Amino acid sequence: MDSSYLHLVLPAAAAAVVVAVVLLLSLWRRCQTTSNHRPQANPILGNLVAFLANGHRFLDWSTGLLAAAPASTMQVHGPLGLGYCGVATASPDAVEHMLRASFHNYVDKGDRVRDAFADLLGDGLFLANGRLWRLQRKLAASSFSPRLLRLFAGRVVLDQLRRRLLLFFDAAADARRVFDLQDVLKRFAFDNICSVAFGVDRDDSSPSSSSPSRLEAGGDGRDDAFFAAFDDAIDISFGRILHPTTLAWKAMKLLDVGSGAAAPDSEEESDLLSRFTAAMMEEDGGNELGAMFDSPEAKRRFLRDTVKTFVLAGKDTTSSALTWLFWFLAANPECERRVYEEVTALRGDTAGDERDDGYEDLKRMHYLHAAITETMRLYPPLWERDCGEFRPERWLDGGGGGGRFVAVDAARYPVFHAGPRSCLGKEMAYVQMKAVAAAVVRRFSVEVVPAAAANAPPSPPPHETAVTLRMKGGLRVLLTRRRGVLSHA
Numbered sequence: 043m044d045s046s047y048l049h050l051v052l053p054a055a056a057a058a059v060v061v062a063v064v065l066l067l068s069l070w071r072r073c074q075t076t077s078n079h080r081p082q083a084n085p086i087l088g089n090l091v092a093f094l095a096n097g098h099r100f101l102d103w104s105t106g107l108l109a110a111a112p113a114s115t116m117q118v119h120g121p122l123g124l125g126y127c128g129v130a131t132a133s134p135d136a137v138e139h140m141l142r143a144s145f146h147n148y149v150d151k152g153d154r155v156r157d158a159f160a161d162l163l164g165d166g167l168f169l170a171n172g173r174l175w176r177l178q179r180k181l182a183a184s185s186f187s188p189r190l191l192r193l194f195a196g197r198v199v200l201d202q203l204r205r206r207l208l209l210f211f212d213a214a215a216d217a218r219r220v221f222d223l224q225d226v227l228k229r230f231a232f233d234n235i236c237s238v239a240f241g242v243d244r245d246d247s248s249p250s251s252s253s254p255s256r257l258e259a260g261g262d263g264r265d266d267a268f269f270a271a272f273d274d275a276i277d278i279s280f281g282r283i284l285h286p287t288t289l290a291w292k293a294m295k296l297l298d299v300g301s302g303a304a305a306p307d308s309e310e311e312s313d314l315l316s317r318f319t320a321a322m323m324e325e326d327g328g329n330e331l332g333a334m335f336d337s338p339e340a341k342r343r344f345l346r347d348t349v350k351t352f353v354l355a356g357k358d359t360t361s362s363a364l365t366w367l368f369w370f371l372a373a374n375p376e377c378e379r380r381v382y383e384e385v386t387a388l389r390g391d392t393a394g395d396e397r398d399d400g401y402e403d404l405k406r407m408h409y410l411h412a413a414i415t416e417t418m419r420l421y422p423p424l425w426e427r428d429c430g431e432f433r434p435e436r437w438l439d440g441g442g443g444g445g446r447f448v449a450v451d452a453a454r455y456p457v458f459h460a461g462p463r464s465c466l467g468k469e470m471a472y473v474q475m476k477a478v479a480a481a482v483v484r485r486f487s488v489e490v491v492p493a494a495a496a497n498a499p500p501s502p503p504p505h506e507t508a509v510t511l512r513m514k515g516g517l518r519v520l521l522t523r524r525r526g527v528l529s530h531a
């Protein structure tokens with residue numbers, strides 16, 4: 043190498059070494075002096091290495107870290123400060139502070155979440171901040187009144203149970219056919235949300251749609267295409283949040299690959315959305331919210347965001363929770379027996395039609411309410427004594443036999459979030475989950491047929507690291523009609 047070149051390179055290399063050492067030292071000092079707990083944080087790579095090693099078991103891993111952290115709270119860092127930098131907590135005091143007491147400081151969805159989900163959810167309720175959020179929240183809240191909840195229970199859930207879900211379950215039981223319960227429940231929940239949020243009865247939307255087989259993959263190509271597109275879009279958006287740095291997925295977005303790929307659109311999606319859009323444009327054009335969008339195209343885009351927001355809210359949330367519930371009931375026959383006794387005490391033990399006033403019965407099902415609540419406590423796990431155990435009785439007053447359900451403060455059970463930004467659909471979700479669980483348990487015993495021996499009860503099956511905690515690979519079940527129960531058809 044010629045000496046003039048060395049003359050240039052050596053000082054530059056020395057300067058680079060000095061800069062690197064100073065950077066290292068300052069990062070190291072930051073790590074040492076911070077008063078917050080940082081799990082296994084490397085001064086340069088942050089939590090990246092541990093995250094990559096544990097990404098496949100994210101929930102268990104993060105739960106273990108939080109359990110070990112002082113005050114159940116820790117800082118999380120991406121590499122070189124480029125990636126995620128935030129606080130994770132399982133402390134009710136911290137949750138209370140962030141979601142209620144000092145809500146105004148935390149109400150806005152941060153850039154990291156907004157950037158990741160903007161392609162999919164745009165200006166919809168989940169991502170909106172400030173006045174746009176307040177106006178939407180107010181408008182949407184009016185759809186969740188107690189009167190509409192009662193209508194939802196009777197006209198939507200019980201009606202669609204009778205016309206679709208129970209017919210499908212009957213046919214599967216008669217044929218002794220194993221099917222994926224999670225997938226069927228997802229399709230049922232989607233039909234429910236289309237009825238309640240968009241006024242669309244999917245039975246009327248295509249000639250094949252009233253067949254019970256539509257509730258299974260391959261039953262209706264339009265549904266399959268829509269779910270594939272929507273689920274891809276969610277996974278891509280969520281994948282962006284998990285990226286150690288936003289730079290990485292933004293670069294991938296430029297190249298249209300991996301989590302950077304554009305969220306896909308499908309014709310089926312636009313059919314559904316355009317109907318809702320057209321209706322909304324006629325009715326809502328002049329109100330305060332409408333005035334925030336200055337062109338017909340902007341209004342149309344916003345209404346599409348709204349529909350996608352509600353599909354996201356309704357499709358996988360309740361179906362994932364119900365899937366875990368059925369797994370827990372199969373793994374805990376005594377709990378299943380108690381649900382069965384409670385439901386049949388209220389509705390009799392032979393399968394007649396679900397009654398139209400079923401809403402009142404659902405409210406009286408305290409043990410079932412506790413079992414669903416306990417399922418969602420464990421996935422994700424929230425702190426309690428014996429927190430790893432499935433014990434619905436912990437939610438009942440008197441600790442067990444025949445007690446009433448007693449809710450705890452949302453800061454201790456933030457499954458539906460807490461404070462002004464809490465879930466609008468909580469009551470609706472319980473109505474739907476209880477109606478489905480009661481109808482199924484009353485008629486059928488549910489046997490889990492694990493794809494792998496390792497997933498047979500009592501070992502919990504693996505879950506996906508996704509927006510909602512879906513069971514990985516679904517839940518294969520075989521239904522057997524209970525003695526004395528007639529076919530629903």
Ligand code: HEM
Nearest residue numbers: 167168355356359360363457458459463464465466467471
């Ligand atoms: C098991 C079922 C469900 C669970 C566990 C659940 C949980 C949650 C959580 C944790 C949030 C806060 C999200 C965030 O801000 O980051 C939320 C928000 C929301 N949920 Fe749910 N949800 C469920 C079902 C539903 C259903 C069925 C609907 C509607 C039909 C719904 C509508 C909403 C809406 C509109 C928001 C946004 C509230 C806002 O930002 O002001 N949810 N939900």
